[in-house]
Amino acid sequence: MNSNNNPKWIESKLFVDALRESVGDFKEIQHFKVSNALGPGENYATIVLRVQIDYLLPDDLRQSQSFILKVAHENEWYRQHVAKWEMFKKEAMMYTDIVPELEELYRSKGLEVRFAAKSYNLPVNEEYILLEDLSQMGFRNVKRQDCFDMQHTKKSLKKLAQWHAASAVRVEKKGSYGPLFHGFLIEETKEMTEQMFGDSLKYVLAAVRKIPNNQEYYGKLESYFSRIGDVIYKERLTECDDNEFLALNHGDFWSNNIMFQYEQGGDDDISETYFVDLQVPSFGSVTQDLMYFIMSSAHLEIKIKCFDELIRYYHHQLVEHLKCLEYSKPLPNLRELHTSLIKKSAWGIFTVCSTLAGILCDPTDVASMENFLNDSEDGETFRQMLYFNERYIQHLEVILPWLNNRGAFE
Numbered sequence: 381m382n383s384n385n386n387p388k389w390i391e392s393k394l395f396v397d398a399l400r401e402s403v404g405d406f407k408e409i410q411h412f413k414v415s416n417a418l419g420p421g422e423n424y425a426t427i428v429l430r431v432q433i434d435y436l437l438p439d440d441l442r443q444s445q446s447f448i449l450k451v452a453h454e455n456e457w458y459r460q461h462v463a464k465w466e467m468f469k470k471e472a473m474m475y476t477d478i479v480p481e482l483e484e485l486y487r488s489k490g491l492e493v494r495f496a497a498k499s500y501n502l503p504v505n506e507e508y509i510l511l512e513d514l515s516q517m518g519f520r521n522v523k524r525q526d527c528f529d530m531q532h533t534k535k536s537l538k539k540l541a542q543w544h545a546a547s548a549v550r551v552e553k554k555g556s557y558g559p560l561f562h563g564f565l566i567e568e569t570k571e572m573t574e575q576m577f578g579d580s581l582k583y584v585l586a587a588v589r590k591i592p593n594n595q596e597y598y599g600k601l602e603s604y605f606s607r608i609g610d611v612i613y614k615e616r617l618t619e620c621d622d623n624e625f626l627a628l629n630h631g632d633f634w635s636n637n638i639m640f641q642y643e644q645g646g647d648d649d650i651s652e653t654y655f656v657d658l659q660v661p662s663f664g665s666v667t668q669d670l671m672y673f674i675m676s677s678a679h680l681e682i683k684i685k686c687f688d689e690l691i692r693y694y695h696h697q698l699v700e701h702l703k704c705l706e707y708s709k710p711l712p713n714l715r716e717l718h719t720s721l722i723k724k725s726a727w728g729i730f731t732v733c734s735t736l737a738g739i740l741c742d743p744t745d746v747a748s749m750e751n752f753l754n755d756s757e758d759g760e761t762f763r764q765m766l767y768f769n770e771r772y773i774q775h776l777e778v779i780l781p782w783l784n785n786r787g788a789f790e
Contacts, residue, residue, distance in 0.1 A: 386414045386429060387451050389506055395447070398500035398510060399433055403445055407436040417448055419743055425467060425659070426450045430513065446516060447500065450509040467659035468507040470560055474658035475499035475509065478628070481554070482546035489704055493542050496655050514654060519639040524739045525771060527679040528635060530686070531650060534693055536638050536673065539653040540630070541697035544666050547628035549705040551663075557628060561661045565612055574609050577733070579752070581605045583767035584733045584776075590768075591777045600789035601780065604729070611726050620664050624720050625698075625712035629669045631660035634735055635677040667720045670694065671727035676735045680775055684782045691717060725788035732779055740771040 392412035399406065411434035418428045429449045436442055452468065479496050486493040497511040522532055551557070565573065585602060588594050604611075620626055630637070637657040643649035662668060674683050674690060682690070695714045702711055741747070744765055746758040752766075766772070783789065 387454065387506070389504060390414055390429075390431075390449070390451075392433070394502050394504055395431065395433060398447065398502065399435060399445060401500060402447075402512065403435070403443070405438060406443075407438055407440070410434045410436055410442065414449070425465075427453060446513040448497070448511045448513050450511075452507040465660065466560065468509060470661060471509050471657075471659040472499075473560070474661060475511070478547075478550075478557075478661075479658070481550055482543065485546045485549055485553075485705055486542070489706075491704060493546075494652070494654065495539070495543060496658065511656075514639050514641075514656075517641060519641045519652070519654060521639055522635055524635045524677075525742070527683075527739075528677050529679055530682055532640065533674075533678045533682065533690060535640065535650045535653045536633075536677075537690060537694040538697045539655070540633065540669055540673070541694050542701050543630065543655070544625075544627035544669070545698055545701035545705055545707070547663075548626065548702070549707050550628075551626075552708055557661075557663050561628065561663050565662075573612065577605075577608050577612075580733060580737075580763070580767070581608065583763055584737075587767045587773055587776060588780065590773055591780075594780075597780055597784035597789060600784065604789045612730075624665045624667075625717070626664060627666050629662040629664060629666065630655060630658065631662040631668070632657055633669045633673045633677075634739060636739075638677075665720055665724060666698075666717075667724040668727050671721065671724070672731045672735070675728045675731040675779065676739055680778060684778055687782075688718075691721065722786055722788075725783060725786055728779070728783055729788060732776065732783075736775060737766040737772050740775065741766050741769060 392409050395412075396409070399409070411432075413432045414429050415432070416428070417430040427450070429451065431447045431449050432444065433446065434442060434444050450468075450471075475496065476499060483493060483495060497514050500510045500512075502508060502510055522528055528536065585598075585605070588598055588601065633655075637655060639654045639656060640650050641652040641654075643651050670691065674687060678686075678690070692714060695712070695717055699711050738747075742765065744762065746762045746765075748762075752759060752762055
C-alpha cells in the first residue's frame with residue numbers, strides 16, 4: 381500500500397478501456413484521484429475505493445466520471461484467513477455471469493429487473509472488482525444505525541424475492557451453481573469462524589446480563605453457545621434439504637449491501653433497489669437471507685412485531701415471480717416457509733450475535749476485522765463498543781425473548 385492506503389498498482393492508464401466503455405470516446409484523462417469510498421466500520425472484508433476521473437472529450441469539453449473499486453487488504457491476516465473465501469473470484473462470476481443471466485430471465489418474459497451495478501474489467505492480474513458508481517445515479521444507503529422502515533424493508537424483500545425466484549429457475553435451466561457458491565461456512569475457514577464466535581459470545585452474554593428478566597432464556601442461551609460449533613458445522617446451516625425451496629442466497633444481505641434510488645425531490649418514494657457486495661453467495665434455503673436481513677436491518681419497531689407480515693409479503697412476491705418465470709416445480713407455500721424459518725432459527729442467532737452488533741455500533745477508527753480478532757487494546761475497545769452500546773442491548777431485549785419463544789435455543 382502507498383501512503384494513502386491505496387494499492388500501488390492503481391494508475392490512470394489501467395482505466396482507459398473502462399472509461400471508454402462507460403462514457404464513449406474521449407481525448408485524454410486529465411485528472412485521476414483515488415480515495416476511500418466508505419468510512420471506518422462500513423466494510424470489513426475488503427477495501428472499497430472511489431476512483432474519480434476528469435477527462436477531455438473530442439470537442440475539448442471537460443467531464444467527470446467515477447467508479448467504485450474493491451481491492452484486497454495487503455496484509456498477512458487477509459492472506460491467512462479471508463483469502464480462503466475466494467471472494468473476488470466469486471464476486472467477479474456474480475457480476476459477469478450470474479447477474480446478467482438472472483436479469484435476462486426476466487427480460488425474456490417482458491419484465492425489466494435490474495439487480496446490481498454494471499461491472500468493468502481492468503488489464504491487471506490483481507484481485508479487484510470495478511463497478512459503476514451508483515451514487516452518480518442518485519443511489520444511496522440508509523444510515524445503518526437507523527435500520528429500515530417498512531417501505532425500505534418491503535422494497536428490499538421484493539427485490540430479494542425476485543432474485544431468489546430467478547436464481548431457482550436458472551438452476552432448472554442450467555444446472556447447479558457449483559461448489560464455489562456455498563457461502564462462508566466452509567471447512568477452510570472453520571478455525572476463524574469458531575474464533576470469531578468464541579471471542580464474541582462472552583461479550584454477548586455479558587450484554588444479556590444487562591437486560592431485565594433475562595433469566596427466562598439466559599441459561600438456554602449459554603448452553604446453546606457452548607455447542608455453537610456443532611450447530612454451524614455439524615447441523616450444517618447451509619445444508620440443502622430438497623424438501624425446501626432452494627435458491628441462491630445473497631449471503632450477506634444487510635442494510636449497507638442494499639442501495640436505493642428515489643423519485644426526484646425526496647426520500648419518500650423509492651424508484652429502484654440494487655444489491656452490492658455479491659461476494660459470499662450461498663445456494664440453499666432462503667431462510668438464510670430472510671433471517672439475516674430482517675434480524676439485522678429492519679427497524680426494531682417492525683422486525684419482531686411485523687415479522688410474519690414481512691414473511692407473507694416476501695412469499696407473495698416470490699410466488700408471483702416464480703409464476704412469471706414459469707417455474708416448473710411445486711410453488712413453495714407459506715406454511716412450509718415458516719416451518720423452515722423455525723427449523724433454521726440459528727440464522728437469527730448467528731445474525732444477532734455477530735452482524736447486528738457491527739451494524740448498530742457507532743463509527744470508530746478501531747473498527748476492523750483484525751482488531752475484532754486480536755487481543756490488543758484497540759481490539760478490546762472495539763468489542764466493548766460493539767456489544768455494550770445501548771442500541772444493541774435494546775435490540776437484544778426484544779429479539780432474544782422472541783427467539784426463545786420460537787424454540788431457537790433448544
